[in-house]
Amino acid sequence: MRHQFLLGLFLNLALFLNLALAANGAHAGATLDAVRAKGFVQCGVNQGLPGFSNADNKGVWRGLDVDVCRAVAAALFGDAAKVKYTPLSAKERLTALQSGEIDMLSRNTTWTLTRDAALGLNFAGVVYYDGQGFLVRKGMVKSARELDGAAVCVHTGTTSELNMADYFRKHDMKYTPVVFEKADEALHAYAAGRCDVVTTDRSQLYAQRIKLKDPEQHVVLGDVISKEPLAPVVRHGDDEWFDIVKWSLFAMINAEEMNISSDNVDTIKAKTEDPGVRRLLGLEGDKGKDLGLDNDWAYRIIKQVGNYSEIFERNLGSGSPLKMERGINALWNQGGILYAPPVR
């Protein structure tokens, strides 16, 4: 417990220093220039989060967050492989970005006002709309409102801890927090019966459930107690770089909306008459040049990385062991809330 306290103290100090740095660290174009000069994107990712960021048995990084890094590299350098990954723990991720150790952070990071405004960061669009939920043993409760008095396993240093406190206070319920450094430890404590509930983002709860001995005996409750829009992050001070990261993501979402995938992008490019598609693929207008890239930027993203549906299904959905549903992460015209501004 003393460790926890000391860590907390250091982190507060770190956040304070961030403010001081954010005030004087701004000169335009610095990040983009540095990235171009060194020829690769240094991308901060999770050390290991199923479906979002993971080194496979060949040491190749894979996942939804990883594909965002690759999309930026494809747009900027024409080669999705020009990324170097820095695996980061939850606590050090924001300072790594602040101090310039990485160029962008794509590490299941929730977009909040404090992080956006006070910490000197910019969030570049939402990759995945997540929300905090509860994993319980089947038949224990039907709704999170019945969890009064429960022991809750949670891992520290994330917004999950704060959201849970808010939720229980708002509904005037008591709970005992059991805090862990890693999500896995929280799950094992739950499996061993040290707590009644595990709480974290629902995306992770599905992955956690597979790890339990008998996944069928556990359910993710329907309640979603928080909004967790996960977004790539860049630091203040380079708007051109911010734009490129943001539009690399938007290009993938727009491509899904226009039914352009890595398989059919060549045929579509050869014969399309649709003005929206022609603008995205750089056949009309100078959209890429406006971003400081060439007009083939979006074509390269789609060709090398894929559209949003492809990266989702490959990493989280039907093409992965997680078998996650699109849910609210479906496109806005298909029942979800995923929406990218138009390329025009």
Place this chain on the structure above:
Amino acid sequence: MNWLRNNLFNSPLNSLLTLASLGLLWLLLPPLVGWALVDADFHGSSRADCGSGGACWVFVINRLDQFLYGLYPLEQRWRVNCVLLAPLLFIVLARSRRAGRIRNWAAAIGLFIVVATWLLHGGWGLPVVETTRWGGLMLTLVVAAVGMACSLPLGILLALGRQSELPVVRAVCVAFIEFWRGVPLITVLFMASVMLPLFLPEGVSFDKLLRALIGVTLFESAYMAEVVRGGLQAIPRGQYEAAAAIGLGYWRRMGLVVLPQALRLVIPGIVNTFIALFKDTTLVLIIGLFDLLGMVQAAIADPAWLGYSVEGYVFAAAVFWLFCFGMSRYSQALEARLDQTTHERN
């Protein structure tokens, strides 16, 4: 039979305890062996090959390369293997006639550090492998070896400094030792990983592994200093005075008379600190470095292998046990050998 009666059943209480232990083993062993060996799966390439209900060693075998080398590029791994061969050279050196000279040892270790750094990191003709790609057992060994090799000399200097007659030297050493002993290692690592970059000007960044190595070394040297000081205090005053009486200067007095006796006394303490350091290396995973344990944790988060964390952790524990037990046995052998030579001389 006689042995049994004398050692296990020599009183009613001991007989009871023996039976209870046997009962406990009977309860624990069969399920354990069943899980780890009988029902376990060894062959295959995916989780589909792990249906028998026992341990899924397929996962560990599949990821073994990664557990050993981390994300080090496949075609460059011979470089790591070369560095691992180096201890053989030291054994050759130890058996040669020049082994007695401290200067030879220092030169050999210095040369090894330069060559190993060049091989592992690259440059001068070899492709550079960033330290973010180092990992697995290799990283654990790098952190432990650097920590041990640097903290021992530093610790000896600090221990001598703490006993120095010069007040400034003494005060600095006491302050250093008490500061580093007063903070948890995890805080030191956090400081090195999270805080240090904020103090540096923008664009200047130290390698994260280097920062961790410096933190670990400083931390361990404070502990080492106290272990060595215990040995220094156990040497009778007469030895110091006798050494001074034959006209030796400070460094030769310490180097030739006091330290050889003091260090021999504290071998168990030094090895204890080394073993603790070896296990503490796992803390680097909290600053995003993939040591052996970190690599195991990353592998069990692979969607293709979700749910086989126990196998991964058992493997990591076994490797750590092997190394720590090895160190412990080596120190016992060393003590026995040194004891023997002492008696021969006496």
